[in-house]
Amino acid sequence: MIADDEAWAAASAKDRRFDGQFVTGVMTTGIYCRPSCPARPPKRENVRFFADTAAARAAGLRACLRCSPDDVSRDERAVLAAIEAIKGSEEPPALAGLAADSGYSVAHFQRLFTRATGLSPAAYSRALRRERAGEALSGGGRVTDAIYEAGYSGPSRFYADNGERLGMTPSAWRDGGRGTTIRWAVVPTSLGRMLVAATDKGVCRLSFAEGIEALKRRFPKAELVEGGADFAALLKTVIAAVETPGDFSHIPLDVKGTAFQEAVWRELQRIPAGETRTYAELAAAVGKPKAVRAAGSANGANNVAVLIPCHRVIRTGGGLGGYAYGLEIKRKLLERERT
Known part of the structure; x- marks a missing residue:
């Protein structure tokens, strides 16, 4: 059973992705509902969460007639069957075939799948293969073997799917940046000395109180070049973004991780400047309400501080939680953004 605050966040958002993972019991009315029930939300103090419908019935509650939590809908069965088909296929199944198996039209099935998972069937399949490739590449074996092991038909297909996403080649990813040029600088800011490093694709590292030695540890086989005219323009933009909170989406990034990390x-x-989210809300937002610790780990694995604003995540009780560069910097960032 997921934690109550995670379940409450999902139920408050009426998120269909959590239907079947738990039910919401309203103790004052004696009914239990799906997380996505369209009825008016109950007061938090009147709610209790149950792992399944059997547990809710054992507590003396009855099923909501509006959302029918006891029924596994045809829509849910269609999505679950498609997920199993994608996981079990060497090649990504065609959308038309998945739709035909479900008995729905192509357009309607695509809407159902996207609503349930947050991704289209094609994007879900690509994310699954990327995650498998990342795990295989990080194992230290040959790149070509890892590509086939992940389910790609060959290296060309892997590069076509991942060239924009990876920035560095798969070999560089696995091998400490081998063959990649990374430009860098350490500059003073109002938050202290800041390290900024970037490949030709975008910023790959932003941190505080670090220098070239830290960059060498992360990318021991990359060519590290200090400064440069093109890099100077990017650096100026990054400094302005750090000193003046706002929208960072115009700054290119070169980051990589598992499908789950990238979703986090x-x-x-997506968290607006001046707002925060709890770790539980973050996990719920990526469709994994039980994975609060994993969401925290993905948050901590972020290589690009501020531009990917991991400082905007706090504990459920309102405490700041952790921050790789110290709570004082986190506090200053949050105060600056609220102002």
Whole structure:
């Protein structure tokens, strides 16, 4: 059973992705509902969460007639069957075939799948293969073997899917930046000395109180070049973004991780300046309400501070939680953004 604050965040958002993972019991009315129930939300103090419908019935509650939590809908069965088909296929199944198996039209099935998972069937398949490739590449074996192991038909297909996303080649990813040129600088800011490093694709490291030695540890086989005219223009933009909170989406990044980590980082970038989210809300936002610790780990694995604003995540009780560069910097960032 997921934590109560995670379940409350999902139920408050009426998120269909959590249907079947728990039910919401309203103790004052004696009914239990799906997380996505369209009825008016109950007061928090009147709610209790149950792992499944059987547990809710054992507590003396009855099923909501509006959302029918006891029924596994045809829509849910179609999405679950498609997920299993994608996981079990060597090649990504065609959308038309998945739709035909479900008995729905192509357009309607695509809407159902995207609503349930947050990704289209094609994007879900690509994310799954990327994650498998990342795990295989990080294992230290041959790149070509890892590509086939992840389910790609060959290296060309892997590069076509991942060239924009990876920035560095798969070999560089696995091998400490080998063959990659990274330009860098350490500059003074109102938050202290800041390290900024970038490949030709975008910023790959932003941190505080670090220098060239830290960069060498992260990318021991890359060519590290200090400064440069093109890099100077990017550096100026990064400094301005750090000193003046706002929208960072115009600054290119070269970051990589598992599908789950990248989903967490995307959600971090969606948090508006001046607002915060709890770790539980972050996990719920990426469709994994039980993975609060994993969301915290993905948050901590962020290589690009501020531009991917991991400082905007706090504990459920309102405490600041942790921050790789010290709570004082986190506090200053949050105060600056609220102002």
